Amino acid sequence: MVRAGLSPERLTLAGAELADEAGFDQVTLSALARRFDVKPASLYSHLKNSHELKTRIALFALKEMADRVAYAVAGRAGKDALTAFANAYRDYARAHPGRYEAARYRLDPQTAAASAGPRHAQMTRAILRGYNLAEPDQTHAVRMLGSVFHGYAALEAAGAFDHTDIAAQESWAWTLDALDAALRGGSAP
Known part of the structure; x- marks a missing residue:
């Protein structure tokens, strides 16, 4: 019997929220079942297994991130577009660390x-x-x-930039300036 109110979409969103709270590696059907106060077996009428749940969260995160990036870069060009693009990724990673990690989940070629x-x-x-x-x-x-x-998002999330007096934002701005200069310089030797 399908439990009222549960659906693959609702479970995916709850899984994405769980990923942000506890980490993507902690997302399992058992953890999700506890969130809904149901037995894990009751989720199998909506999802085949944890792999399907993680794949659905990855697809959700990829779409959500793409929508944010598209909105950020609309009407922009050059360094302005580069900066908006980069900031959209970084902001998403900081706001949704588990979803951001999910977006890098290995998908089979057809699903990808x-x-x-x-x-x-x-x-x-x-x-x-x-x-x-x-x-x-x-x-x-x-x-x-x-x-x-x-790489920057992963290092920042791990606290790698917390040990100096120079703010991570200052290094981020410097990095974007350096990328813009490198791209304007054309091909590398």
Whole structure:
């Protein structure tokens, strides 16, 4: 029997909230069942297993993040677009650490292709149009930006920048200036 009020969508949102509170690695069907005060077996009428739950949370986070980034970069170009793009990722990671981690959950190729993941790559390439990079430099730049944004967010979340007198925000601004300068410089030697 399906419990009233429970649905895959409601369980996904609750799982995303649990990820933000306890960490994505703590999201299980058992933990989610405790949240709804039901037995874990009662969730199996909505979800196959924890992997499906984690995949659904990853898809939810990818879409939510893509929507925020799209809104942030709309009508912007060049460094302004780069900064808005980067800040949208960083702000999302700080506001939703578990969801942000979920967005990096390994998806099978078919699920990844149907997710908002390709939208992220398209938006990255869109902001790079202002820098007039040809291939293969554009692909290198996409990878560089992703590495810097995700790396910075991960280090910041781990408290790696808490041990100096220089504020993380100051280093973030410096990093974005350096990225803009590197991208304006064109291809690397």
